Amino acid sequence: MTTPADDPDDPLAQVTALGDQLLRLQRRRRHVYDGTVLENSAFRLLWVLADGEPRTLRRLATDLDLEQSTVNRQVNAAIAAGWLERFEVEGSASRLVRPTAAGTDAFRHDGLVRATAIRAALDALGPERAAVLVDLLGELNDAWDAAVVGVTGSGVRQARGPATG
DSSP: OOSOTTOTTOTTHHHHHHHHHHHHHHHHTTOOOTTOOSOHHHHHHHHHHTTSOOBOHHHHHHHHTOOHHHHHHHHHHHHHTTSEEEEOOTTOSSOEEEEOHHHHHHHHHHHHHHHHHHHHHHHHHOHHHHHHHHHHHHHHHHHHHHHHHHHHSSOOOOOOSSOOO
């Protein structure tokens, strides 16, 4: 932790402490779990597509908060591995992406592997504290979304390279 969260003289102490914890969580996103079959990028693509709604590359890029060129490379790799497929929709210039049956099965398998670790962490907190954590994270996300809209007037803006202007 870079700054103690309880330093009353530092107006950024609590925000910095929260940032430290969010960075720790962020590192989990890149963790490779023993027994998984999917690359992390394929798992994230399949996570977004698990709602059953096929998407364009542009929509996937937005949903994943990644550059479209990055998503294109990841989708192509997942297609080559047999996890995703592209298909045409009549009247649309863009092809859509959806999971294959193998991709759906691999996502379920890897999801269960990952869930085992997450469940162990939540169990260590106990059922009441785990439920409170999930509720508070939801409340934090809702409050953060509202605060960003209040500050920018338009919601979350994507950070893409250095500011110009």
